[in-house]
Amino acid sequence: MSWNKIIECVPNFSEGRDLKKIDKIVAPFRARAGVKLLDYSNDEDHNRLVVTLVGEPEALRDAVIEAIGVAVKLIDLNHHKGQHPRMGAVDVVPFIPIKNTTMEEAIALSKEVAEKVATLYNLPVFLYEKSASAPHRENLAVVRKGEFEGMAEKIKLPEWAPDFGPAERHPTAGTVAIGARMPLVAYNINLNTPSLEIAHDIAKKIRFIGGGLRYCKAMGVELTDRGITQVSINMTDYTKTALYRAFELVRIEARRYGVSIVGSEIIGLVPMEALIDTASYYLGLENFSMQQVLEARIME
Amino acid sequence: MSWNKIIECVPNFSEGRDLKKIDKIVAPFRARAGVKLLDYSNDEDHNRLVVTLVGEPEALRDAVIEAIGVAVKLIDLNHHKGQHPRMGAVDVVPFIPIKNTTMEEAIALSKEVAEKVATLYNLPVFLYEKSASAPHRENLAVVRKGEFEGMAEKIKLPEWAPDFGPAERHPTAGTVAIGARMPLVAYNINLNTPSLEIAHDIAKKIRFIGGGLRYCKAMGVELTDRGITQVSINMTDYTKTALYRAFELVRIEARRYGVSIVGSEIIGLVPMEALIDTASYYLGLENFSMQQVLEARIME
Numbered sequence: 001m002s003w004n005k006i007i008e009c010v011p012n013f014s015e016g017r018d019l020k021k022i023d024k025i026v027a028p029f030r031a032r033a034g035v036k037l038l039d040y041s042n043d044e045d046h047n048r049l050v051v052t053l054v055g056e057p058e059a060l061r062d063a064v065i066e067a068i069g070v071a072v073k074l075i076d077l078n079h080h081k082g083q084h085p086r087m088g089a090v091d092v093v094p095f096i097p098i099k100n101t102t103m104e105e106a107i108a109l110s111k112e113v114a115e116k117v118a119t120l121y122n123l124p125v126f127l128y129e130k131s132a133s134a135p136h137r138e139n140l141a142v143v144r145k146g147e148f149e150g151m152a153e154k155i156k157l158p159e160w161a162p163d164f165g166p167a168e169r170h171p172t173a174g175t176v177a178i179g180a181r182m183p184l185v186a187y188n189i190n191l192n193t194p195s196l197e198i199a200h201d202i203a204k205k206i207r208f209i210g211g212g213l214r215y216c217k218a219m220g221v222e223l224t225d226r227g228i229t230q231v232s233i234n235m236t237d238y239t240k241t242a243l244y245r246a247f248e249l250v251r252i253e254a255r256r257y258g259v260s261i262v263g264s265e266i267i268g269l270v271p272m273e274a275l276i277d278t279a280s281y282y283l284g285l286e287n288f289s290m291q292q293v294l295e296a297r298i299m300e
Numbered sequence: 301m302s303w304n305k306i307i308e309c310v311p312n313f314s315e316g317r318d319l320k321k322i323d324k325i326v327a328p329f330r331a332r333a334g335v336k337l338l339d340y341s342n343d344e345d346h347n348r349l350v351v352t353l354v355g356e357p358e359a360l361r362d363a364v365i366e367a368i369g370v371a372v373k374l375i376d377l378n379h380h381k382g383q384h385p386r387m388g389a390v391d392v393v394p395f396i397p398i399k400n401t402t403m404e405e406a407i408a409l410s411k412e413v414a415e416k417v418a419t420l421y422n423l424p425v426f427l428y429e430k431s432a433s434a435p436h437r438e439n440l441a442v443v444r445k446g447e448f449e450g451m452a453e454k455i456k457l458p459e460w461a462p463d464f465g466p467a468e469r470h471p472t473a474g475t476v477a478i479g480a481r482m483p484l485v486a487y488n489i490n491l492n493t494p495s496l497e498i499a500h501d502i503a504k505k506i507r508f509i510g511g512g513l514r515y516c517k518a519m520g521v522e523l524t525d526r527g528i529t530q531v532s533i534n535m536t537d538y539t540k541t542a543l544y545r546a547f548e549l550v551r552i553e554a555r556r557y558g559v560s561i562v563g564s565e566i567i568g569l570v571p572m573e574a575l576i577d578t579a580s581y582y583l584g585l586e587n588f589s590m591q592q593v594l595e596a597r598i599m600e
Contacts, residue, residue, distance in 0.1 A: 006598065008594070036598060038594075038597045038598070039597075054594075054598055098594065098598075183594075190586070243579075243583065244579075244582070244583070247583055261584065262584070263584040263585070263586040264583045264584055264585055264586065265585060265586045265587060265588070266585065266588060266592055268592065269592055269593070269594045269597065270592055270593060270594065271593075271594045271595070272572050272576065272593050272594065272595045272596070275575070275576045275579040275580070275593070276572065276575045276576065276579065278579035278582065278583060279543075279544075279575040279576065279578035279579040279582070280575070282544070282578065282579070282582040283543065283544070283547055283564050283578060284561065284562070284563040284564055285563070285564055285565060285566060286490070286563045286564065286565045287565060288565070288566060292566055292568065292569055292570055293569070293570060293571075293572050293575070294308070294338075294354075294398065294483075294569045294570065294571045294572065295571070295572045295595055295596070295599060296572070296595070297338045297339075297569065298306065298336065298338070298354055298398075298599070299595060299598070299599065
């Protein structure tokens, strides 16, 4: 039980249908000392594979470099069709500091991987998010705009020269974004109203771009089968914008419409600290430290 | 990171002053595969050493058996004075199921250790708590009543014959209680009143013996330096009596006195599930599973 440092990595590969290829891409993450494959799921409509793994920095780095090599060899973007936007065989590779690691270490690791895969596979790499070399490269959607097809020309523009690798789209594997970011918590809050307009109004008020919480993206969503709506939220840094703050703010804004919260849900994985911090708020815990959590001590 | 089953053990030894002896008692828990020493603290007034460790069942069993042997050799209860009641060199050894283990497995492990130390060290053992062989032996305070001194005669009574070992007090090491129990969470709720009477009244109402919550022991305590009082609680099974339930019940009962909660505190270690369950309650989480907690997945 003694990994000292733990980093998470969630690489996205542009193959959601061919199970044999998927198996080969995931193989470098299996039965490898210092790496643990937590989950992988392929979506046929998106034609995309999302892998979640954790590991010690060095072991994780080596496994990710190897898997990127496999994907570059197996996936040809010229024949790729899917609903999800993509610019490469390996579309995006975020590194996330989890335990005993700083954001700086995750950034350094992302740059190591970026440099290595550029050299090994002749792959152009954009550093993004916290690793970005310029503000206009932070946002993945902006980097990816134009996708594989548009990247042939885009990459030749001076402002879109890759951070590593040739200033030319890889003929089959395209380009990849690699970087470091905070853990993302997908958090939805359900409202007792069927009005999508109300849900969206509330979402606009609580999200960053609407004057709301700094690390909160949100939109209104209809849950037609239940006849209710939802404020669907991405919490992009729960250490600074706490889950309970989004929850309480939605409650406050909903009051204007005579609407109330019927529940909430977390989609996918969540770091324990995000929920323990929430418990600590509601119980008004004094002098509490994560060092008091048995599992945190076991994992030390 | 791959202990499959984890059991916690919190042995209490009757030596709180001699640091050399303490070091020798704790030595079997150090640098041992499958065992992790989380904490140990000696109290000079109590003349007692409390050790917290976790481990895989077999490794933990062997380490605990070894440490009990060391303590039996080093500690002579005939010369032991301290504020804390005690009946043996090793006073009590609880085993607590933490991960991928059932209470039945913890009980089986406690009996294995009990039988082994009785044979190896000629030590009379009482099984207590969930391992008890009769209802009157469940409560440690009842088993220990009379302490080391009184045990010379008590152990000869038919109803106090030991479960393992000779029906005679060990001349220097006395007797020991070994058993399995749920994790205990020490949880205190602070009130904005200086009245110990009010704190104690509320404690009486929320605790099991007063008609309150099943797995809740409580008493009123004065925090003289802050001029307030506290309901000091032992949550003896947070999986059945949740932390938030005690918190909300104290709030409800305090209302009768015009008193409110100013905060609460957790003393020592707490399993993450106790707090995550609390967060889940306040956020009204739907369809949440502990499998969504990143650290739970890492520890799998």
